[in-house]
Amino acid sequence: MIWSWIPQNWSLIWQLTWENAKLGVLSALYGLIISLPLGIIAARWRWVYPPTLAVVNVVYAVPSLALWIALIPAFGLTDTTVIIGLTAFSLCVILPNVVEGLRAVPAPVRQAATAMGYGATRRLVMVELPLAAPVIIGGLRVGVVASISLASLGQLIGVSSLGYLFIDGLQRSFPTEIYVGLVCVIVLAVICDLLLVGVRRVLTPWQPRRQVALAQWPGLQRVALRRGAA
Amino acid sequence: MSFFSYAWDWVTTSANWQGSDSIPQQIIAHLGYTVLPLLIAALIGIPLGVAIGHTGRGAVLVVNLANAWRAIPTLGLLILLAVYLGFSILTWLIPLVVLAIPPIIINAYEGVAGVDPDVKDAAKGMGMTPWQQVTRVELPIALPLLLVGLRTATIFVVATATIAAYIGLGGLGRFIIDGLASNDYGPVAGGALLVVLLAVLVLALFAVLNRLVVPVGLRKQAELGRTE
Numbered sequence: 001m002i003w004s005w006i007p008q009n010w011s012l013i014w015q016l017t018w019e020n021a022k023l024g025v026l027s028a029l030y031g032l033i034i035s036l037p038l039g040i041i042a043a044r045w046r047w048v049y050p051p052t053l054a055v056v057n058v059v060y061a062v063p064s065l066a067l068w069i070a071l072i073p074a075f076g077l078t079d080t081t082v083i084i085g086l087t088a089f090s091l092c093v094i095l096p097n098v099v100e101g102l103r104a105v106p107a108p109v110r111q112a113a114t115a116m117g118y119g120a121t122r123r124l125v126m127v128e129l130p131l132a133a134p135v136i137i138g139g140l141r142v143g144v145v146a147s148i149s150l151a152s153l154g155q156l157i158g159v160s161s162l163g164y165l166f167i168d169g170l171q172r173s174f175p176t177e178i179y180v181g182l183v184c185v186i187v188l189a190v191i192c193d194l195l196l197v198g199v200r201r202v203l204t205p206w207q208p209r210r211q212v213a214l215a216q217w218p219g220l221q222r223v224a225l226r227r228g229a230a
Numbered sequence: 231m232s233f234f235s236y237a238w239d240w241v242t243t244s245a246n247w248q249g250s251d252s253i254p255q256q257i258i259a260h261l262g263y264t265v266l267p268l269l270i271a272a273l274i275g276i277p278l279g280v281a282i283g284h285t286g287r288g289a290v291l292v293v294n295l296a297n298a299w300r301a302i303p304t305l306g307l308l309i310l311l312a313v314y315l316g317f318s319i320l321t322w323l324i325p326l327v328v329l330a331i332p333p334i335i336i337n338a339y340e341g342v343a344g345v346d347p348d349v350k351d352a353a354k355g356m357g358m359t360p361w362q363q364v365t366r367v368e369l370p371i372a373l374p375l376l377l378v379g380l381r382t383a384t385i386f387v388v389a390t391a392t393i394a395a396y397i398g399l400g401g402l403g404r405f406i407i408d409g410l411a412s413n414d415y416g417p418v419a420g421g422a423l424l425v426v427l428l429a430v431l432v433l434a435l436f437a438v439l440n441r442l443v444v445p446v447g448l449r450k451q452a453e454l455g456r457t458e
Contacts (some may be wrong), residue, residue, distance in 0.1 A: 063389030189301030
């Protein structure tokens with residue numbers, strides 16, 4: 001480990017981290033933006049969900065690198081190629097959580113909202129989406145962490161990201177550079193993950209802390225709600 | 231020409247199916263890189279996930295850790311080990327095991343933790359020992375989610391074994407990495423197509439496995455209870 005390498009290359013490290021963050025975060029956000037309407041439709045019209053889930057499962061199985069390669073003829077070796085591929089990946093992680101989250105809203109809550117005179121749209125925005133938020137954000141957390149990590153692979157098709165430090169480090173047999181790349185990717189992902197935990201706390205202040213910790217995970221949320229209902 | 235025409239032309243060129251480093255050989259090498267890491271990850275992940283799910287101890291910690299764990303970039307870890315260990319087995323084995331563990335643990339944990347408390351009480355009430363409760367009641371009920379975890383891990387490993395070629399190892403990534411290096415899109419597209427086909431084959435395999443080992447009543451739950 002040659003520590004002096006880090007300050008000497010500070011601007012490079014910073015630039016690569018920024019590019020990597022942009023690729024990963026944008027992909028996860030686009031994934032969320034597409035998942036929300038699709039998830040709302042799939043939660044409302046139940047027959048839509050099984051075929052959607054089948055498609056999602058197949059897309060999820062397509063390796064990001066392979067998807068990028070398939071996109072090269074259309075979009076070249078660009079950020080767009082990487083972002084489209086990672087958006088597809090995040091979508092597969094987030095969409096099931098949107099559907100699960102909306103479906104897990106207890107029927108009495110929905111009925112109460114209706115009885116208070118809420119229309120379908122207002123009920124969705126004011127009641128159902130806020131209650132589903134922890135589960136949706138749980139999916140988003142997985143999406144953003146995985147996207148940031150996968151974005152480093154973008155360097156294989158020449159798209160600038162923290163993967164540069166791995167590849168350059170290998171060519172020069174220089175472990176310091178590889179360590180820096182690893183640490184930057186992990187720290188970046190963990191920061192985004194924690195930011196989302198913060199967002200969830202702000203959005204769902206009614207949830208007690210301990211339960212919140214459990215509710216981040218869709219399965220637990222389901223279990224928690226099922227147990228609450230029983 | 232589109233991706234598919236490039237890929238199709240390359241895959242159907244008979245010369246690519248013969249000799250050393252041909253398609254069949256690289257597929258076998260690729261599967262070789264897939265099986266061992268999965269076995270090891272399953273041996274670590276399933277007992278750990280089941281134990282956490284059964285006792286409920288350490289659940290919050292492990293669940294959060296598993297998410298941060300996903301942040302570890304496989305390419306970086308692979309290259310780091312390559313610099314230190316060269317071409318040893320551990321160089322490709324460790325990153326792929328690391329990759330496969332989170333989905334296996336999370337799903338094993340969720341499967342066991344999600345067993346209906348009434349069922350657990352009934353098992354206890356019948357005088358089953360903790361070991362019997364786990365092996366005869368909780369594991370069979372958790373089986374659909376266990377399979378989902380193994381499927382996700384398998385898909386991850388099949389997809390990621392591709393980058394083993396970056397440090398000079400074999401597998402289907404060989405075609406992709408070499409093609410990218412020489413600006414030859416044919417093998418790149420062909421290699422990518424074969425990896426996708428392999429991944430879809432894994433999906434099909436697990437669908438069959440699901441039919442064979444999971445009781446009918448539990449199947450629906452597994453299809454809807456997907457978590458990664």
